[in-house]
Amino acid sequence: MLRPSSATMQWAMNPPWDRSKGARLHHHSSDAERRQRRDHMCHLSLVGSTLWVLLLSCFWSEVHGDLAADANGLTIFRQAVDKLNRLPWNASDVCAWPGAIPTGSLGQLTELRVLNLRSNNLSGSLPADLENCGFLRSIYLQNNTFSGLLPSNFSSWPNLNRFDVSFNNFSGEVSPSLADAGQLINLFLQNNSLTGSLPPLNMSSLTNFNASNNNFTGEIPRTAAYSKFDQSSFLGNNLCGSPLEDCALVPAPLILSPPSGHKRKLSGGAIAGIVIGSVALLLLVCLLCCLSYKKTKSRGSNKQVNLYEARSVEGNSNGDRVVVPKGEMGSSGAAVPAASTEPERSRLVFFEGNKYGFDLEDLLRASAEVLGKGSVGTSYKAVLESGIFVAVKRLKDVSIEKKDFDLKMQFFGKLKHENLVPVIAYYYSREEKLLVSMYMTNGSLSALLHGNKEANSTPLDWDTRVRIALGAALGILHLHDKDFTHGNIKSSNVLLTSNYTGCVSDYGLTQLVSATSAANRMVGYRAPEITDIRKPTLKTDVYSFGVLLLELLTGRPPMQSSMSGEGRDLPLWVQSVPRDEEDWYSKVFDPQLTRFEGVEDEVERVLDIALECVKQSPDQRPTMREVVEKLEKFKQHNGHD
Numbered sequence: 001m002l003r004p005s006s007a008t009m010q011w012a013m014n015p016p017w018d019r020s021k022g023a024r025l026h027h028h029s030s031d032a033e034r035r036q037r038r039d040h041m042c043h044l045s046l047v048g049s050t051l052w053v054l055l056l057s058c059f060w061s062e063v064h065g066d067l068a069a070d071a072n073g074l075t076i077f078r079q080a081v082d083k084l085n086r087l088p089w090n091a092s093d094v095c096a097w098p099g100a101i102p103t104g105s106l107g108q109l110t111e112l113r114v115l116n117l118r119s120n121n122l123s124g125s126l127p128a129d130l131e132n133c134g135f136l137r138s139i140y141l142q143n144n145t146f147s148g149l150l151p152s153n154f155s156s157w158p159n160l161n162r163f164d165v166s167f168n169n170f171s172g173e174v175s176p177s178l179a180d181a182g183q184l185i186n187l188f189l190q191n192n193s194l195t196g197s198l199p200p201l202n203m204s205s206l207t208n209f210n211a212s213n214n215n216f217t218g219e220i221p222r223t224a225a226y227s228k229f230d231q232s233s234f235l236g237n238n239l240c241g242s243p244l245e246d247c248a249l250v251p252a253p254l255i256l257s258p259p260s261g262h263k264r265k266l267s268g269g270a271i272a273g274i275v276i277g278s279v280a281l282l283l284l285v286c287l288l289c290c291l292s293y294k295k296t297k298s299r300g301s302n303k304q305v306n307l308y309e310a311r312s313v314e315g316n317s318n319g320d321r322v323v324v325p326k327g328e329m330g331s332s333g334a335a336v337p338a339a340s341t342e343p344e345r346s347r348l349v350f351f352e353g354n355k356y357g358f359d360l361e362d363l364l365r366a367s368a369e370v371l372g373k374g375s376v377g378t379s380y381k382a383v384l385e386s387g388i389f390v391a392v393k394r395l396k397d398v399s400i401e402k403k404d405f406d407l408k409m410q411f412f413g414k415l416k417h418e419n420l421v422p423v424i425a426y427y428y429s430r431e432e433k434l435l436v437s438m439y440m441t442n443g444s445l446s447a448l449l450h451g452n453k454e455a456n457s458t459p460l461d462w463d464t465r466v467r468i469a470l471g472a473a474l475g476i477l478h479l480h481d482k483d484f485t486h487g488n489i490k491s492s493n494v495l496l497t498s499n500y501t502g503c504v505s506d507y508g509l510t511q512l513v514s515a516t517s518a519a520n521r522m523v524g525y526r527a528p529e530i531t532d533i534r535k536p537t538l539k540t541d542v543y544s545f546g547v548l549l550l551e552l553l554t555g556r557p558p559m560q561s562s563m564s565g566e567g568r569d570l571p572l573w574v575q576s577v578p579r580d581e582e583d584w585y586s587k588v589f590d591p592q593l594t595r596f597e598g599v600e601d602e603v604e605r606v607l608d609i610a611l612e613c614v615k616q617s618p619d620q621r622p623t624m625r626e627v628v629e630k631l632e633k634f635k636q637h638n639g640h641d
């Protein structure tokens, strides 16, 4: 589990319910001192899995009424998130705090400057009365499960510098009033379900920004505020324009079903247009269905078909398109026999029976949001009506027939291991090839390393890095033990469990798609001997894993023009820095890692393992088993479970 640095651990003092102490403490303070105290002490921090920290304003000597309101607000908040009454507790009794922020709790803390509730299990929407806290400068809500809309009126916080709501389930549009929220320095919105266009920010102060992995659409505003950031700040949306592709070149996105969230109200004319258009479209679809049914003499009456059903069509043996009547689709079960003369049923094939209780119909009806576009297709996060989250990969350019696809999938289904992202089901039709996996809420290693570089964000400590690396290595070893090559090991294919163990995803997909769609794959991770990207070997996997280890150690993406030497890849760059240079350690390793003392020796030893893996000659590289054995030593040494 991630732990905040010691810098973020501040000791609790003068809880607000200890009124006399708080009032007395600053009773004789000068105005200047009081102001300074306000600036430095009016914090509310509840940092998950560590210590409850309350640094609350202790300076109400002049306004006793505020103190009562603050105490009341905090008491309500505490009752909501500390139902088991764990406060106060000792360091061994720590936990991630669940619950929602009630209205009338934190909204009463009108002097609050810093609100830090990151890395808990807090959920629900943000109460509107947070806008009463007009002095807020920093809001940290990342790594929770908050949902609903972001605040609608950011102009209530004219001093806001830092706003981090990343890794939650916020949805809807970001209010344009964000542009009025003071001089924003850090803005982290990534890994939510936010929709609409990016707010037109103009402030020059913006230094760190990330909106990746949402459902933002449209052109990235051409303002100075955005122009400083590279692609990684915008990826995983349906955005276009610099630094992404030119909008003129980007086709309209294809989404399984409309994303959930706040929608703009449509005008009467637009609604009338949509109704007329829909009726015309419906009639057209009905007509096509009638013709199709007649032609194939298939059974079934002239059922009404909507667009959703029309998406679930499948070719029969004659190559005709046949609408699958609603009652026949969506049930779980085995693959349809290839020799069937009936139209093939559109079914999800579950690897272990349908213990999840959903079918194709549920999946297509689920609200889906784009997670990102990869080399073999686009991935979506789908939220089923039952509340289950799954990741759906829509494969493009699948080059093999259904029979072979079924065979490969049967093999994938048997590759179970705790460090492999579980694949739940698949679907194959002429138009659509889907792969359904468990959705991993902590996202990918890539997002963790490159998504959030806020100066005072929780640094990724050494134990966690070892756990991620070892988890990924064990997942790959399991594949290699079965003589199966992954073929696309990279940090976006290492996903993280709730305790930040690495799990490998996307195994074997290289064998399913055509060579053209594979062309851009593995940039930065590709072993030098690979000529055909579809023919990876166990040793090319080891090479890619070595690059991934280097990425984890240096914090740098594997191909970065900023590394001295245009277009140099990570292994070359790391080896180009002379090891006997005085500042070699700080130059090569991730600054977030070099903050931790006492781990230097281990860090260097893992670097040596990585450099072994990226040796030019495949024969000189270790096997995955050897890599795991070496990494295991660090696990034992660090006392991981």
Ligand SMILES: Nc1ncnc2c1ncn2[C@@H]1O[C@H](COP(=O)(O)OP(=O)(O)OP(=O)(O)O)[C@@H](O)[C@H]1O
Binding pocket: 371, 372, 373, 374, 375, 376, 377, 378, 379, 391, 393, 421, 437, 438, 439, 440, 441, 443, 444, 488, 492, 493, 495, 505, 506, 521, 522
């Ligand atoms: N099961 C999942 N749970 C959570 N996030 C996922 C899951 N599967 C994929 N993602 C995320 O979705 C995004 C897109 O993934 P996808 O696999 O489609 O592309 P990629 O990993 O960037 O490239 P490639 O197709 O070459 O593997 C990535 O950020 C990935 O980490």
